[in-house]
Amino acid sequence: MANLLWLQGGACSGNTMSFLNAEEPSACDLVTDFGINILWHPSLGMELGNDLQQILKDCVSGKIKLDIFVFEGTVVNAPDGTGTWNRFAGRPMKEWVKELSAAADFVVAIGDCATWGGIPATAPNPTDSVGLQFLKKNIGGALGKTFKAKSGLPVINIPGCPAHPDWVTQILVAVATGRAGDLTLDEYQRPKTFFQSFTQTGCTRNMHFAYKVSTTQFGQRNGCLFYDLGCRGPMTHSPCNRILWNRQSSKTRAGMPCLGCTEPEFPFHDLMPGTVFKTQTVMGVPRELPLGVDKSSYIKYTGAAKAATPKWAEEDMFVV
Amino acid sequence: MSEESDKELLDRIAKMLDGGLKTIAEPFPEDNFQFDVIVRELAHIEKDDVEKKLVVAGYVNHPIEEMRCMECMYYLNHRKWCNLPEIDLPAEPDWWCRLWRI
Numbered sequence: 547m548a549n550l551l552w553l554q555g556g557a558c559s560g561n562t563m564s565f566l567n568a569e570e571p572s573a574c575d576l577v578t579d580f581g582i583n584i585l586w587h588p589s590l591g592m593e594l595g596n597d598l599q600q601i602l603k604d605c606v607s608g609k610i611k612l613d614i615f616v617f618e619g620t621v622v623n624a625p626d627g628t629g630t631w632n633r634f635a636g637r638p639m640k641e642w643v644k645e646l647s648a649a650a651d652f653v654v655a656i657g658d659c660a661t662w663g664g665i666p667a668t669a670p671n672p673t674d675s676v677g678l679q680f681l682k683k684n685i686g687g688a689l690g691k692t693f694k695a696k697s698g699l700p701v702i703n704i705p706g707c708p709a710h711p712d713w714v715t716q717i718l719v720a721v722a723t724g725r726a727g728d729l730t731l732d733e734y735q736r737p738k739t740f741f742q743s744f745t746q747t748g749c750t751r752n753m754h755f756a757y758k759v760s761t762t763q764f765g766q767r768n769g770c771l772f773y774d775l776g777c778r779g780p781m782t783h784s785p786c787n788r789i790l791w792n793r794q795s796s797k798t799r800a801g802m803p804c805l806g807c808t809e810p811e812f813p814f815h816d817l818m819p820g821t822v823f824k825t826q827t828v829m830g831v832p833r834e835l836p837l838g839v840d841k842s843s844y845i846k847y848t849g850a851a852k853a854a855t856p857k858w859a860e861e862d863m864f865v866v
Numbered sequence: 867m868s869e870e871s872d873k874e875l876l877d878r879i880a881k882m883l884d885g886g887l888k889t890i891a892e893p894f895p896e897d898n899f900q901f902d903v904i905v906r907e908l909a910h911i912e913k914d915d916v917e918k919k920l921v922v923a924g925y926v927n928h929p930i931e932e933m934r935c936m937e938c939m940y941y942l943n944h945r946k947w948c949n950l951p952e953i954d955l956p957a958e959p960d961w962w963c964r965l966w967r968i
Contacts, residue, residue: 758939758968759939759942760939760940760949762940762949762950762951763951773939773967773968774939774940774967820898820899820902824898824902825898826897826898827897827898827901827967828896828897829894829896830894830895830933830966830967830968831967831968832968833897844968845968848937848939848968849936849937852936852937852938852939852941852943853936853943855943855944857944860942860943860944860945
């Protein structure tokens with residue numbers, strides 16, 4: 547039996563909604579099949595007031611063994627570093643986060659806000675929000691650069707806006723069943739099993755990417771979303787086209803450009819007007835190229851790819 | 867539109883350019899924000915006003931340095947067509963306009 551506690555800081559509850567829709571395994575499977583005991587969760591916990599406070603205190607003191615501490619949302623520091631804009635169970639949430647993280651065997655940050663600050667930490671960051679161990683790309687966050695949970699692992703970051711439900715439940719199962727040693731984390735402490743490949747990996751528009759045929763308007767099924775509509779699929783680490791959403795689709799499959807929500811810089815360009823759903827260019831060339839591709843190679847490749855484009859790639863292949 | 871009418875329109879445009887139609891080929895938009903200004907201007911032009919679209923887009927019947935329609939991401943090589951919705955006109959692969967992008 548592994549005790550799990552889930553708290554929310556500066557959050558929209560999107561990751562909770564996602565988690566509750568998990569299928570493989572489901573949130574119920576965690577309890578019935580994998581021995582996870584959910585001590586408390588904002589949408590599932592029955593305790594209120596003093597009863598909840600006592601659970602938290604017992605976790606901090608060690609009276610209740612805290613195996614997994616899951617945090618969703620940012621750690622709010624405003625105003626003036628006090629964190630009192632986000633009070634919970636009688637005190638600033640940031641204080642609970644610090645003490646519970648120190649008491650836990652594993653600390654798991656779910657979603658962009660808990661991992662790197664996400665949208666709340668976008669400039670000018672009025673709530674002085676940070677992620678558990680990062681603020682955007684900078685390591686540190688609420689717990690500090692050197693933080694390690696009792697297991698010896700740093701915060702396990704499962705980013706996304708929201709995180710895919712199965713990324714959450716599969717990592718929780720791995721941790722709860724003693725297989726945390728199988729996890730390898732990347733430089734941003736994301737499990738590589740999910741975040742080594744790209745959003746583009748498995749994208750149904752890859753043929754159009756290869757032949758440089760662009761989608762020019764939303765809703766077009768033909769064409770690649772990278773060239774004009776700002777898709778970040780070639781630069782974003784996520785399995786969105788390998789582990790499908792609702793088991794059947796993804797943003798890019800549905801014609802929606804990837805926003806890069808599993809990367810620390812999300813939301814990119816601080817959401818400045820004209821930067822969302824629009825490929826940023828310099829003299830006609832994308833400002834950001836597919837990861838690992840330099841500008842000179844990109845230009846040469848474009849010429850070759852366009853010259854090789856077959857006729858079918860320019861036509862609508864999705865006919866009734 | 868049929869292939870025949872595409873060809874007729876392409877010939878008509880070629881004649882206009884060969885005849886010395888002055889288009890706004892400069893300045894070339896340095897970034898997508900300047901690009902969008904031109905696109906918005908194009909969006910207000912009547913669909914059938916081919917000449918005005920050519921002028922605003924900056925159509926020219928030759929490459930500029932190494933840039934030509936053939937490599938532009940909006941260009942459909944087989945149809946010889948600019949697929950940018952605000953232009954939506956035929957073009958030869960060796961032509962160019964200031965909305966060129968790769």
